[in-house]
Amino acid sequence: MTAGLLAGVVGLALLDALNPATIAGVALLLLAPMAHPVRAAAGFVSGAYLTVLALGAAVYAGADVAAGAVGNGLVWVRRIAFTVAAVGLAVAGLRRLRARIRPAVTVPGWVNPGSAALLGVVMTGADLPNAFPYFIAIERIVNAGAGALRSLLIIAGYAVVYCLPCVLLLIAGAARGDRVRRRLGRLYDRLGAEKKQPRSVPIAAGYLIAAAGVFVIAVLA
Template identity: 50%
Template sequence: MLTVSLMWAIAGLAALDSLNPATIAGVTLILLAPMRRPGVTALAYVMGAGVIVWTVGAGLLVGSAQVGEAVAGASTWVRRGALLLAAVILTISAVRRLSPRTRAAVVLPTWFGPWTAAPLGVLVTAADLPNAFPYLLAIERLSAAAVPTGAGLAVLAGYSLVYCLPCLLLLAAGSVWRDRITSRLQRVYLRFGGERVQPRSVRASVGLLVLATVVTVLAFAL
């Protein structure tokens, strides 16, 4: 059942998920690049990201509902699988934080343009979805609440919009005040998409492990 509290929870997860470094860096890099129609290109990139977020989520939601109807108790294991996958992702992230690593810079390929922006947005976002813990948790919550398929798909459409909102705001600001905020855009790119050495952090690793443990417990408690 779709409740107000569930919708607020999904909205919060979407807001957390919207701070996606790859998507934000992609939009920033497009606005900084010396190309024709950067605004149109960036919009196509964001639309590609939004479409794949909704499409994958819809597939997981509808698939879990159909499996649950076909096999008694299967939907419970689908929900547990989503949470356990999220726990595994958190554990891998925790292990990675125990050693320093260099994050490669996000760069535009030579063939990039208005017609290829949407497919690249799809590819970049799809590659990052398995690491999207809030996204998996949101789908699990919709499935656990037995939300009707139509309402669930509508909620996922709203999730996709919230996911793209920071990029759309950045696109609007960059298109209107591009000359004025070029230096700020450059800082945004360096923060989210530039090459960066991530230092070792035991505190962050412990925090991620604790969160992974909580998610694992929830997987079998629900």
């Protein structure tokens, strides 16, 4: 284990921490009309952390075996991740070729302070295939040969950094609930409320070009 490896993993985790799905999940729960929104948001963050940790450990174990067997490390996992991201961008681009009503982003009815952790697991797990820094970091950990225990500790630290923006938002919501909810409410009105999206060929073309670029990266990874 080297300082360079740790610095690189921390940098990738900070990049990955700017994840709109998990941050939006915490924000929605803080805005949700429930008895204990802060408690629910804390459960969500716990679910997100455990998901990043558990999947990271599973991917590390599989990649370690693959590296020992064929020497390819996480190449195959990275290719799948980039391919999934390319498909997602392409679908988003095709959607902008026609006018549509974007539905409002809402908290599912089954979510409460007791079940919010499951929402954190679902949202984080669904978004991880697009988390390029995550897979690059695990590949570096595998190639570093730091040993299973140290590698898992690094992955656990990665998960902490990944959840850092959510934790900061959670702390702000607990300390200054009304003020934070007012600001989040204004942001929700702009980004999360039901909105009519007109047809846009330039935006669609941008998405499709980005999809093609990501797919090329997937092929060359």
